Amino acid sequence: MNRYFKLKAFYIVALDFFPVLNLNCQTEEVTIMFEGSPLVLPNNEYILIQSTGILDKNGVEIFEEDVVEVYDPSNSEEPVIGTVQWNDTVAGFEIFVENSFPRFLSSNTWWTNFSKEIKEFSQNSIQRTLRVIGNSQTVQIETL
Numbered sequence: 001m002n003r004y005f006k007l008k009a010f011y012i013v014a015l016d017f018f019p020v021l022n023l024n025c026q027t028e029e030v031t032i033m034f035e036g037s038p039l040v041l042p043n044n045e046y047i048l049i050q051s052t053g054i055l056d057k058n059g060v061e062i063f064e065e066d067v068v069e070v071y072d073p074s075n076s077e078e079p080v081i082g083t084v085q086w087n088d089t090v091a092g093f094e095i096f097v098e099n100s101f102p103r104f105l106s107s108n109t110w111w112t113n114f115s116k117e118i119k120e121f122s123q124n125s126i127q128r129t130l131r132v133i134g135n136s137q138t139v140q141i142e143t144l
Helices: 116-129 136-142
Strands: 007-011 016-024 029-034 037-041 046-055 061-063 066-070 080-087 092-096 103-107 130-135
Touching: 007 029, 016 046, 029 046, 061 066, 061 130
Parallel strands: none
Antiparallel strands: 007 016, 007 046, 016 029, 029 037, 046 061, 066 080, 066 130, 080 092, 092 103
């Protein structure tokens, strides 16, 4: 079984996200490209964030902790705002909406058993209903 793994690091000093070039699991250091040069970050200077492997309706890759607008095509109400979070119980990503049940985004445990057609249908449904509007890491910092 192949599992899609893509990470980015929120570099606390720069208050921005960078693709992870290297992850050293023994030292817990990550290497990012910063201002044109590789930069090794100790584990107290970054927060790792994993990709869901899914794109929003504008083609933006959705990452863990992204803040998204959720549109329900069957309902004409305003979109709700939620945060993409990993759920260990279902081994998948969910969209947590305050005062509501989480909305299912993906599950690695059963996702691989579905046919290509079902995966494409699900991806197309998600693309029509989600839009990334930020990330909870940047929202937390902006409110400090």
